[in-house]
Amino acid sequence: MATPALLPLADPGMGNGTGSADYDPLAHARDSKARTVNWEATVPAACYTKTEGLSNPCWVCHTVGREPNYLVDFHLQTAYAFSDVALTNHWDHLFEDRSEEEAAISDDEIRAWLDGDNYTLLKEALQDVPADEYPGYRPDLDLAQGFDEFGFARDGSGWRALRYKPFPGTFWPTNGSIDDVFVRLPRAFRTRGGEFHAGVARANLSILEAAIAADPRVQDDDALVRQIEPLDETDVAIDLDRDGRAEGVVQVMRGLPRTFVGDASNVRVERYVHPAGVEYLHSVRYVDPSSPTGHSTRMKELRWSRKDRVLDHAAHLAAYHAEDDDKDKGLLPVFEGRPNIGLSNDFGWRLAGFIEDGEGRLRLQTDEEQRFCMGCHSAIGVTVDQTFTLARKVPGAQGWAYQDLAGMKDVPQAGHAQPEVLTYFERVRGGDEFRANREIHDRFFDADGEVRRAEVLRAAPGGDLDLRHLVMPGERRALDLARAYRVLVARQRWDLGRDVVLGGAATRVFPKIDNGDTELGKSGLVFMDGSVWLNW
DSSP states (O other): OOOOOOOOOOOGGGTSSOOOTTOOTTHHHHTTTTOOOOTTTTSOGGGGBOOTTTOOOGGGTSSBOOTTOOOBOGGGGTEEOOOTGGGBOOOGGGGOOOHHHHHTSOHHHHHHHHTOOHHHHHHHHHTTSOTTTOOSOOOOOOGGGOBOTTSBBTTSSOOEEEOBOOOSSTTSGGGTEEEEEEEEOOGGGGEETTEEOHHHHHHHHHHHHHHHSOOTTOOOGGGOEEEEEEEEHHHHTOOSSOSSOOOSEEEEEESOOSBOOGGGTTSBOOTTOOOTTOEEEEEEEEEOTTSSSSEEEEEEEEEEEEEOOOOOHHHHHHHHHHHHHHHHTTOOOOOEEETTTEEEOTTSEEEEEEEEOTTSOEEEOOHHHHHHHHTTTTSOTTOBTTBOSGGGBOSSGGGSSSOOOTTOOOOOBTTOSSOHHHHHHHHHSSSSTTSOOHHHHHHHBOTTSOBOHHHHGGGSTTSSSOTHHHHSOOHHHHHHHHHHHHHHHHHTOGGGOSOOOTTSSOSSBOSBOOSEEOSTTTTTOOOSOOOSOBOO
16 A cells, blocks of 8 residues: 655654644544444454464463353364454555654654644534534543542542553553553532542542452352552442441451442442443553653553443343344444444444544544454453453552552463463463564574563462563663554554554454354464453
8 A cells, every 4th residue: 555654753742643733633533434344343353363373372362251251262273263344354464664764753753753742633623513513522630730649630530540450461561652651520419419529539439449350260249359559448438348337447358248338228239240320531552661661752652441331131141142143144243333433343332533634733533543443342352341451450449540560570360370461472472463573582582482480470370470561562662663553653544454464564463354163263262361450
């Protein structure tokens, strides 16, 4: 395909390519209503990996679901099972060598690009748009004000930052992007008697944390034990540690409360289910080697989701059955909604997102671009109520803060004996689904492909290093990944993919695929123990 020339970077003081008088973040989605090319954009590039009978990156997503996720999809590790449309890998960016274009961007240019603030520009551009023109989510978190000692946004918006262990593979910073996540409960969960109550807000988030991150090996809800942030039981009038008294400061929750507290005391607590109205805000960023946490100022994407309705267990089961039947019939996925309000799945969630335009400004995603997120947040076996992050939160007070891998250890998945990253390396034989991450290979694998276990275990509990040792890229790789993605920004062909592979085209990915055996079963490399939960 013809490649547009890279747009020059603007003066760093002007936001590095983020500002111009004609900026309308809604225009592209509004003018692209009927331009969906890939109706199976829900199938990510990772699903086209060549296993060659020896590499299994599929186990982290396709596993045995935990009720009310009734999906058991580990069989997708053994067989390719695509619709007719999905037999063609539409993510053509994987097969192009763009190294010449990438090399044309200097280190100084890409560092300036990383420093550009496109979030504030988006926030300001949407604030005066009439509601009838844009009824969707408007960024309302003031990142510049930051977060207090409890992780709450200082702007009073109700958003709370959380720290979590990144999901294996694509979501590791070493593979190109770093992110952060914020959660917000509906107003009734933050008030008592109609007035804001900090203790109620904290208690309800801790209750939700315990419900979502509950150890799946413990079957009885009353037997659950979860470390939580220090909470004053007297202040919130609930016995969280079940010692028979609702008084004193506690840091352990025993069992799940029957209901939430404060003005949400009429809402029942359900294991692995979010109450209606819960929101998540998720920014995807470049890895900036000069940033203390690795997060660039510039966002690649801003993603938002809201639980609009809660399904009972029968409705959950029916939704999974319907999804399975549609696949058997070869039907393509259908989602209600449109870009300016978001797309809704059959499990009660509405998702919307913004992505960089050609100048690096955030714009509303089209229908097809929003479908990209639906694949992982609709029906795969590993999710908890179609989500990933809260289940992987660092327990207690340390987990209510802006995302930072410093001090975080490579703990095992629930039910596993060895650390998660080590398990991933051994089962995948690489640091990403495509086995294209040369830095990971050189650092943690011998020439014969065996994992250097001792080096990986340095980031495990008891080791001298933390998770950054395993999943953060070196400075050179971080800048090269940013350069490579910058080329995709200029192209504006997100229908061809968002993944970047350094050093030329990906070689361990199918451009087209025939349904059938992955050969992993013959190799004894099928696993049913993939879990989003962790053994902290």
